[in-house]
Amino acid sequence: MKENNSIGEILRKQREEKGLLLRQVAALLDVDTAILSKIERGERKAKKEQIVQLAKILNLDQEDLIVQFLSERILYEIQDEELGEKALKVAEQKIKKNNTKQIKD
């Protein structure tokens, strides 16, 4: 059961599957290979713009990749916060409340 948990793993797997080198993809992204290497290994966060580009370069579903990306940003935000999970739930409820409000407006 080998799941692609992180966005980095997804990117690396797909890049290798397409037989592309870090150098090549990095060039298209317009960054040093060092950056892409770090992104793939989860040592650095990508910018949203880069995720969009990577989806195109690697033929990955853009929505999926962005959801993945955003969820990692969210988790980063609450990393080692005891109350992180509670906060997540509260955030969801606030969104829902807003959604229903929208309908009324």
Place this chain on the structure above:
Amino acid sequence: MKENNSIGEILRKQREEKGLLLRQVAALLDVDTAILSKIERGERKAKKEQIVQLAKILNLDQEDLIVQFLSERILYEIQDEELGEKALKVAEQKIKKNNTKQIKD
């Protein structure tokens, strides 16, 4: 039905209830009144450290305030992202998966 939606509203309401001036609370927080004014009106985000201090100064429940604070940070992170809600749910699932993993370890 007047709810305290934002952390700013909570802070302002409680400060006024205690009869404290911006100036006074700001001094304890060690920032200019301008900052606190902006925090209360939601124009600026507070730092976590400040939230902790404010809970103490204003006798507010620290956990509640931090949850509120974190949830606002999360929402800020996904503001005007179409896929924000999806990302939130994915983030929650990842946390849960990790929790159950912890039990196994």
Place this chain on the structure above:
DNA sequence: GCTTTAATTGACAAATATTGTCAAGTTAAT
């Protein structure tokens, strides 16, 4: 309607965090 005090606003500065480059170091295949 003055005066005084509190709060707000906006331009700017300082501090911090993010993103990037580069060069040297691994790793692995030949």
Place this chain on the structure above:
DNA sequence: ATTAACTTGACAATATTTGTCAATTAAAGC
């Protein structure tokens, strides 16, 4: 041992956040 791909870490550039200050507005008491 050479070569090509990748990794690592120090540091530079950029962007974002957080803060100060001075001027303005708002409200309360006289």
